[in-house]
Structure formats: C-alpha cells, structure tokens
Amino acid sequence: MTQDRSERLLNFIDGEFVANQTGETFDVVNPATGEVIYVVEQADEHIRSLAIESAKKAFQTWSYMSAIERSRILHKAVSLLHERTDHLARVETLDNGKPIQEAREVDVVTGADVLEFFASLAPTQTGQQQEVDGDFYYTRKEPLGVCAGIGAWNYPLQIACWKSAPALAVGNVMIFKPSEETPRGAVELARIFIDAGVPAGVFNVIQGDAEVGSWLTTSDEIEKVSFTGEVGTGRKVMESAASTLKDVTMELGGKSPLLVFDDADLDEAVSAAMLGNFFTQGEVCTNCTRVFVHDAIYDDFLARLKTRTEENIVAGDPLDTHTNFGALISKEHHKLVMDYIEKGKQEGARVLTGGEAFSPDGATSGFFVQPTVFVDCNDDMTICREEIFGPVMSVLRFSDEDEGIRRANDTPMGLAAGVMTKDIRRAHRVVHQLQAGICWVNSYGASPAEMPVGGYKLSGIGRENGVETLNQYTQTKSVYVGMVKLESPF
Numbered sequence: 001m002t003q004d005r006s007e008r009l010l011n012f013i014d015g016e017f018v019a020n021q022t023g024e025t026f027d028v029v030n031p032a033t034g035e036v037i038y039v040v041e042q043a044d045e046h047i048r049s050l051a052i053e054s055a056k057k058a059f060q061t062w063s064y065m066s067a068i069e070r071s072r073i074l075h076k077a078v079s080l081l082h083e084r085t086d087h088l089a090r091v092e093t094l095d096n097g098k099p100i101q102e103a104r105e106v107d108v109v110t111g112a113d114v115l116e117f118f119a120s121l122a123p124t125q126t127g128q129q130q131e132v133d134g135d136f137y138y139t140r141k142e143p144l145g146v147c148a149g150i151g152a153w154n155y156p157l158q159i160a161c162w163k164s165a166p167a168l169a170v171g172n173v174m175i176f177k178p179s180e181e182t183p184r185g186a187v188e189l190a191r192i193f194i195d196a197g198v199p200a201g202v203f204n205v206i207q208g209d210a211e212v213g214s215w216l217t218t219s220d221e222i223e224k225v226s227f228t229g230e231v232g233t234g235r236k237v238m239e240s241a242a243s244t245l246k247d248v249t250m251e252l253g254g255k256s257p258l259l260v261f262d263d264a265d266l267d268e269a270v271s272a273a274m275l276g277n278f279f280t281q282g283e284v285c286t287n288c289t290r291v292f293v294h295d296a297i298y299d300d301f302l303a304r305l306k307t308r309t310e311e312n313i314v315a316g317d318p319l320d321t322h323t324n325f326g327a328l329i330s331k332e333h334h335k336l337v338m339d340y341i342e343k344g345k346q347e348g349a350r351v352l353t354g355g356e357a358f359s360p361d362g363a364t365s366g367f368f369v370q371p372t373v374f375v376d377c378n379d380d381m382t383i384c385r386e387e388i389f390g391p392v393m394s395v396l397r398f399s400d401e402d403e404g405i406r407r408a409n410d411t412p413m414g415l416a417a418g419v420m421t422k423d424i425r426r427a428h429r430v431v432h433q434l435q436a437g438i439c440w441v442n443s444y445g446a447s448p449a450e451m452p453v454g455g456y457k458l459s460g461i462g463r464e465n466g467v468e469t470l471n472q473y474t475q476t477k478s479v480y481v482g483m484v485k486l487e488s489p490f
C-alpha cells in the first residue's frame, strides 16, 4: 500500500476505474499521522449516470444467473478476501486509524463470514404453491433491482460486505458509497468481486460526501437504500427515500446500557465494559457507553476497571501489531469527543482514568484520546444521553433490578444492551424487558453472520445478517393459474 500523496483514487464503475469530468477531488487523511495519504475523485454527473447504466445492464445478467452459479462466484470472493487479509487490513488501518490486529482478525474475517453465509443461502430461496378452488397459485421471490449501500467510516470493508452480501446473493446489484473518510475498503471489495467472476457493474463504488449520498437516496432508478450512519443522517435519508417510496434499511447510532448485577463474575464484567467502550477506540455503534453497576460491587468493579484500563491498553502506531488502541477518525471528531469529555467534567462527573488527548510513542501526530472512564455519573448528564462515538465510558450505580431496567431503557435509542449475572432466570427476565435489538448475556460485542442485528426505537429499521435479511432484498410475486374455465358475469 502506497502512501504517495499524489495518488488519486477514482470511482470504480463497470469493473474499472473511471475518471470524473469535473476533476473535483477530496483528501483522505491517515488518522494516526494527520497526513493526507491520497486524494479521491468525487462522483460527478458523468460518473453517476455511468454507475446507473452499468448497474441496470448488470442486473439483466446477474439476476438471470442460476442461484447456485451466483453462490459459487461469491464463495470465490470469500476465498480472495481471506487470501488478501494482510493487504485489506493495512488499507483499513491506514484509512481508519484502528489497530491492524483488529482489522485483520475482526474486520476482514467478519466481512468474509457474512459473504460466505449469504453465498451459501443463495440457492435455498424458494417460493410456495397452494391449490385454491381447482386453480392454484405459486410465489416467486424476485430481486429488487438496483440497490444502494451507504456506509459509515468505522468498519468500511465490513459494512460494504454486510450490505452487498445479502443483496447480491439473491440477484440484486448494488451501487455503494463508502464514507468520504474511508473510501478504499469498498473499492478493494469491488476488485475482489471482479476477480472472483462477479460480472462488471454488479457492484459499483461511487465516491463522495453527503451530496453524492443524497443523490442515491432520491434517484428513481434505485429501489432500495441500506444506510449505516448517525440517527440524524438516517432521518434525512429516509425523508428523501420517501420521495420515490424506496425501501430502506437503517443501521443507526446507540447509547447502549450494560447492567452488571452483584452476582456477576467481576473480571468478565470488566472485560465486557472495556470491550464495549475501548474496542476500535470506542467507535462502535453498539458500545455500552452507560455501564450500570450494582451498589454492592461498585467499588470493587471500579478498582479492577481502573487497573486494567491503565495497564492493558497499548496505544501507538496502529500498524504495529502490538497496538490495541488506535487513533480517532479525524481532527474534527477528536475535537467533538474532547468537547464531550469537557462537558462531562463541567456537569460534575468524576474522571476515574483518562480524560485527556495524548500523543503515544510511534504516532505522535495522531488524533488520540485516552481511554476515559467517568464515575459518579447521573442519567441526565450529556455524556449519558448523547452518542459520543469515542473511548468514553460512563459508570452509574443502581440498586435494584426494576430500577436498572427502567434507567437502561430511558433513552430514545435502542441498538444494544448487555446483562452480566450468574442468575439464569434474572438474565432472561431482564433481557426480555430491555428495549434493544441486540442483547448480550455474559458477553459483549460478538456479531456472527448467523445472528440478525439492528436497532429498536431511533437506532434503526430492518436487520442485517441472519436469514431474515434476505427478505429485505427480495419481493414476492404471486402467480395465479386458472385451471378451470374462467367464469364471467359479462
């Protein structure tokens, strides 16, 4: 992977890189160094019309291919993802600032797993048939056509895999727009698809900011938008998708709770809290940023949390395989997170550890914020209400189960939640009352391909992964067949 500042990344349409006509570009910055590493061409009118034209043409080929043939090709892409792991992990780390150990073991692997899962399901899609009054009808599950994917910057390659896999498996084609902060992961996937034998145009990647995203949501040539990003942006996407009555899948933000009961395994509870706040330097949508700890174990929990946060987190050059804590995505986001930390201090929360920006050895110009734990928090503090999307954990006390559940649910968002307890009945009783689409019991963060994920309340609409996601990429056609003579009053 080159770090040549003069490198220019073009839009990837119909199996090749295509230059725009306006010459407009934007910069991509390595979060660990603050330096521009390459420039990207913004998708102009020329690129957009080529993307649509090529996608529509590719749909004719891809959707008519047998499901088993599509499956075989997508399985080849899975093998290529694994073969290119080192390269892909490096791309993700340079664009995003996350530790390469994570990119290699989580981003690439979970992206490939989801593609493998849906490739395997492709030939299992069936309709139904039923006899009615001597006639019969049958149903066909047909693809939607040209779908759009719009990605966030925290898991660029994984998001591109998670959106394209179910769409392509059942015969759709996709125009994907990655975040303008991390444009390369989706392009690497597009090249893998081509190398695996996916026809040109089935997965086009167009580059750009909100303006390009907004064009995708209003285009009347596009049948569906699958979006990952902030709640506020999701609202805009849904509003403009309504103008053409597009189907939408929305994977949005969260302010998720973790409930640690007094009988929990304390070390495991600390592991869950740290995984759910410091993995990917806190830039994970499902993060348990509100950690409710039972009174009886509060002090012990904090002591272990402080020790492990101060001793086990290794910040530094994300390309160093020993680093387990990277840089925030951008200077602007770094400021946003620091502003939240200041607000936490002003509103009376106490910093148990962290709370400052810093410059670790090996990455002194990067956008780093210390892993931060606030204690003595209350539910009304800004840090306990708004999504920060950085390494900032708020710890709150609770003393009884009903109170814990009520306070955990007291948020307009509902992406995820966790419960740490050895009491099996309590675990399920509590989980069944939590308003969240993804709940973990004595675990946090795992998201296998087989498990549907998505949000309650403001955190989203629809699901990704799991068998049910295929229904969001197909439409049912009912075919009624008259076997008896057609009667008519006319």
Ligand code: NAD
Residues within 6 Å of the ligand: 150, 151, 152, 153, 154, 155, 177, 178, 179, 180, 208, 209, 210, 211, 212, 213, 214, 215, 217, 228, 229, 230, 231, 233, 234, 236, 237, 250, 251, 252, 253, 254, 284, 285, 286, 387, 389, 415, 455, 459, 460
């Ligand atoms: P964002 O909403 O700023 O941007 C997301 C994408 O939308 C980008 O590609 C952006 O260019 C595009 N966009 C911006 N304005 C648009 C518009 N008006 N129309 C169409 N597209 C537009 O989000 P972000 O900062 O990239 O990502 C962080 C957010 O994503 C957090 O809120 C996080 O919780 C959320 N997220 C959710 C999930 C999930 O699965 N629920 C996963 C990852 C991230």
